[in-house]
Amino acid sequence: MIAVLVLLSLLFVWTLVSDRPARWSITAPLTFALVGVVPSGGDDPLAPLEVDTHAFQRATS
Numbered sequence: 700m701i702a703v704l705v706l707l708s709l710l711f712v713w714t715l716v717s718d719r720p721a722r723w724s725i726t727a728p729l730t731f732a733l734v735g736v737v738p739s740g741g742d743d744p745l746a747p748l749e750v751d752t753h754a755f756q757r758a759t760s
Contacts, residue, residue: 709734 713727720730 709731713730717727720726
């Protein structure tokens with residue numbers, strides 16, 4: 700439920716500020732991808748990203 704609330708709030712904020720990034724060809728998918736990467740990066744990630752290499756390779760091949 701919290702994830703849905705966060706997504707809806709991000710969509711709302713994007714609708715308010717989308718004019719300015721659109722001038723530099725920054726689209727909503729690019730913005731949301733960057734917003735998703737930020738919490739999973741760094742030395743002590745807020746949302747650790749653990750990927751099973753074998754399963755990932757099978758899914759992408």
